[in-house]
Amino acid sequence: MKILVLNSGSSSIKFQLFLMDENKSIASGLIEQIGQDNSHAILKANGEVYERFVPIKDHNIGLEIMNELFRESGTLHDLKDLDGIGHRIVHGGETFKSSALVNDDVIKKIENNIALAPLHNLGHLAGIKTAMKSSGDVPHVVVFDTVFHQTMPEYAYRYAIPYEISKKNHVRRYGFHGTSHNYVSQEAAKFLNIPYEKLNAITLHLGNGASVCAIKNGKSVDTSMGLSPLEGLIMGTRSGDIDPAVLTYLISCGGLKAEDMDDFLNKKSGLFGICGTNDMRNIEEKIAQNDELAKLAFEMFCYRIKKYIGAYYAVVGKLDAIIFTGGIGENDQGMREKVCNGLKHFGISIDNSLNKDRSNRGNRCLDDNNATIKTLVIPTNEELMIATETLKFIKK
Ligand code: ADP
Secondary structure: OEEEEEEEOOOOEEEEEEEOOOOEEEEEEEEEOOOOOOOEEEEEEOOEEEEEOOOOOOHHHHHHHHHHHHHHHOOOOOHHHOOEEEEEEOOOOOOOOOOEEOOHHHHHHHHHOHHHOHHHHHHHHHHHHHHHHOOOOOOEEEEEOOHHHHHOOHHHHOOOOOHHHHHHOOOOOOOOOHHHHHHHHHHHHHHHOOOHHHOOEEEEEEOOOEEEEEEEOOEEEEEOOOOOOOOOOOOOOOOOOOOHHHHHHHHHHOOOOHHHHHHHHHHOOHHHHHHOOOOHHHHHHHHHOOOHHHHHHHHHHHHHHHHHHHHHHHHHOOOOEEEEEHHHHHHOHHHHHHHHOOOHHHOOOEOHHHHHOOOOOOOEEOEOOOOOOEEEEOOOOHHHHHHHHHHHHHHO
């Protein structure tokens, strides 16, 4: 069974081809700068790199070039030969409580949610429509970042603003990175030999975007991102939690304009806003050179994570594991050490040599003998999760 996973943005398409009988990826690539002169397509397969540096006018041409590269690499002759195509969709709003087989009704419902994530959902729709045109009868499945969190109780997802206004405008916490939180928690349950529906865990997805999820009995009961991915942890360029009064204050006397706020909070804040870089490796290099703002950014990042662990520990109750994932979660031992430091009374206690050991890149446990709660590192694989979801619809 060959499944293609597409993650289409407004000017890019990330793709990965899976051989599901072996649960493995056989090719992956990226088409970027669609619509610009410097567009570029790359595919990696069989240890080789296949590339095109040509103008890619739109998603249609992008997929034609992807097809060409697949053919050249010998991994796929034509999109029509696939068993299914899975699409990552950022926002499913309140409409989607599970993944869905694409039909006209599903496309209309995604269109109805455009206002909740305009940039993302428009790009996804362009990808779906184009891929459908060139793939014959191949079934398409949409997998949403928000769906895993649809099990949150209303007292957790509602904002304390006038109830009618929030209901009417669908203003509530949705949460994101659901595919990742779901994947790593399922992997953790297998690793710990606990039935998934009994797993209690806190998952920490720490990449450029970052979020925490409280999982009780295998279900998301709270998560740090909200209506948009802006809420919660400090991220690469996003502020995370902030007093909303800061915004009105900066507009009235800080020289900022209301129309610039989105950019200010999403692109100019977070680690980047504090110390001028959003790359954690860079921050650690700067810390080694005694850069005070880099130190502050790192301290703030870790402190916010620790606060959420405390909060979600209280939410979940008896906890089996905390799980680190994402580029920073999987690779940054210094961050893990700082976050877990001082949590022995919670039962969280890690062994420094296990934490620092970079020879094991797979699912791993960092506990020392004092721990009563497992601290795990589980590399995320959102694309494999989307391919697995897609397969479920094909088998039906
Ligand atoms: P995205 O949210 O874009 O998918 P990733 O999950 O790839 O992001 O994570 C990107 C982040 O991971 C960057 O901040 C990068 O600095 C960090 N990162 C990658 N490798 C390391 C490492 N060895 N040590 C610390 N941070 C790392």
